[in-house]
Amino acid sequence: MISKIKRFFEENLQLSDHKPEENEKQIELACIALLIELAKVDQSIDESELRIIRELANKQFEIDNGKIDEIIALAREESEQSTSLYQFTDLVNTNYSDEMKYQLILSMWKVAFADGELDKYEEHLIRKISDLIYVPHVKFMEAKFDAQKENSVR
Template identity: 20%
Template sequence: MSLIARLRAYATEALGVGESEPVDDTHLAATALLVHVARVDGILAPAESERLSRIVQGRYAEGPDAARALIARATAVDAETRDLASLVEMIPHEANAAERQDLLTMAWSVAAADGSVDEFEEALVERLGRLLGFDEAAITAARRSGQRSVGAV
């Protein structure tokens, strides 16, 4: 049984999160990474939660109910996953550079949603960029883009 399948089973059993709609594994993994970024400083600020919801609804889910369900599943995946590298491993190897760059930009926008990027968020998203295969210039470009996008999806 794959890691994603085990985590889905856990979410269904322990959290009552059903499988009413099939979830794309890539979308689940990307959302789990964004949840991880939003929670890294120990505080899920309302602005971060709202930004996360808007991104997920705009990119991975049809409507607010589907976005909430995906975020709930992703939160369970994040809670059951050892670390950032394990979450990144869930992103398919065939994801192209543009898709990975978009994910990194979204991570920066979630980190900046509350008006600042603290040291934990900065270190985490920079590490995410490296794990996704980007150099410092690409990570910095994604940061600028993500911070500019705060307030608009």
Template identity: 25%
Template sequence: MLKTLKDLFDNLLPPAPGSDPQATEHALQLATAVMLVEVMRADTSFHAGEREAVLAALRDKFALAADEAQRLAELAETTARQSTDLFSFTSRIDAAFEMPQKLRMIEHMWRVALADGHLSAHERHVLWRVADLLHVPQGAYVHARMRVEQEQQQLAAPGATG
């Protein structure tokens, strides 16, 4: 158990120059997964659609198999429960992702937040805070939300195909 905790904390530290690229990628995947899980955890009720949105986002963002996404999500949930801030995760994401990748991540976070058909004030706050920490301009943040809402309306429309 101590080795697992040490590995977890080592993954949260910034990578040393010249460090293992695979370890750096895993730490970035974990940081991203934690942000998605934070949105899922933000409201008081749990909805299975939120968990599926997290898994779908991880599969899409990192081209993971279903079982890999599941394991990453489980680790992210544990990490999120033990975490005291968002900055240690968002700083890693901010350094690694270009703006289009950040916007794609914000869209995935909106999908998680809207998966249960209800947007809580806490979910909205987590999304706004993450976008701010990632230096996503307000207009781009709003447009990401609008794109996801439009996408969900089209999927919910009668006769929609998917």
């Protein structure tokens, strides 16, 4: 199963030297993969988390539903073996501005709050990714507060 996921990301996340618009889509796919990793970190992917991921993918990244569903299906197939976040966070680090990184962390918090329960593993993963993409702690907390406030309005 892991080999299917690796093959998918090798085919879809290799940056091209030719077309900037293709690179942008590949980076967006990396962000969606991080959101999927977050959704499954508590051992269950809730339908409300999937709904938020689809909304974010459509609104922020304009990724078509077929690609999102393919990524979700592959993530669900993955066994308990851990995967490296480096291939995703490296793309974000080298291509995203500080504001875009903040938006990614905000999106992660929205997914974490989607099911009404903040799991300690979700918070840990968001903190880890935040550190890996060099988001200052104050921005990490600001994103958490903003997502929590938005979630309570729903």
